[in-house]
Amino acid sequence: MEALKEAIRRDGRGIGTDIVKVDCFLNHRIDTALVTAMGEALHQAFAEDKPDLILTVEASGIALAFAAAQAFGNIPLVFTKKGSHRNTADDHYVAPIISYTKGDSYNVQVSKQYLQPGMRVLIVDDFLANGGAAAGLRSILEQAGCELVGIGIGVEKGFQSGGGQLRAEGIKVVSLAIVDGIDNGRIILRD
């Protein structure tokens, strides 16, 4: 998506070899017009997949997921909550999300009543790196008996393994921008 790539070129910052800092428009300060347009772009990419619901992770995925939910004609959005330290709960689906970047893991949960068996669900998140968040969300969808129709991402770190692994499994993954690397603070975008 050209407008996102422009924003990354203009305002993004690469740190070290693997940190893509875009918090001035995507995940701390939000450029409302840009994120709205990103939601519309995800709708275009997944319109034929007809999701019933969008699932994301709190917190930084929420704005993009909400914009996408609007673009799909105001379908509902569910965001996982950080929380339970238990691995099971009577009224929630629980799954771990492993952060390879931070080297830790935390549980997320979704109230069972909001994911009905057979629902067609699109996962949306601001970032895809090693796929830890996507794996946790897929576990929740499997527990709930929902159908994953695809994964829509703002910025994918193409030099990390998450996107490649998911696509190798046959999952439809669409990222609005893919970063191929960082060179001396400069973010290298895939054409």
Add this chain to the structure above:
Amino acid sequence: MEALKEAIRRDGRGIGTDIVKVDCFLNHRIDTALVTAMGEALHQAFAEDKPDLILTVEASGIALAFAAAQAFGNIPLVFTKKGSHRNTADDHYVAPIISYTKGDSYNVQVSKQYLQPGMRVLIVDDFLANGGAAAGLRSILEQAGCELVGIGIGVEKGFQSGGGQLRAEGIKVVSLAIVDGIDNGRIILRD
């Protein structure tokens, strides 16, 4: 706001004497059309106050704040991040948020570059109870030299002290629905 009150009457649940559970449309599952309309209602309420930016707290305030930012003609949105355990940081404004409900406190932070002195800022949040989040956000705006133009809320617990205290200070607070109490699981809404 009538549509919100209807949703609270239909789907909200009161628990004990003070828990207002609206997570099936506001803060876990999101009713996209309703939250979009709530953002428009906040725009109507604060249009004359001409905010430059909306400030909210991650995570459950983000969708409503984003919808409001859209309604104000796509002004930017900043959400505080949970984080620093330190009370100061060179590049962030930091303030504690005291949760009277949970009896604990945590720090939130905003990168200094996103709040410029003199900016007119509207605080938006999904809930207002004892005013702990509002106090933390006001502290951040004071540190930054920004002007608070008002506080827009989804659901106010009118039986707790936050809203009354803020209004007594002369701050413009608009809540789209006010809950006056809970009676045997039934949520009592103010007319």
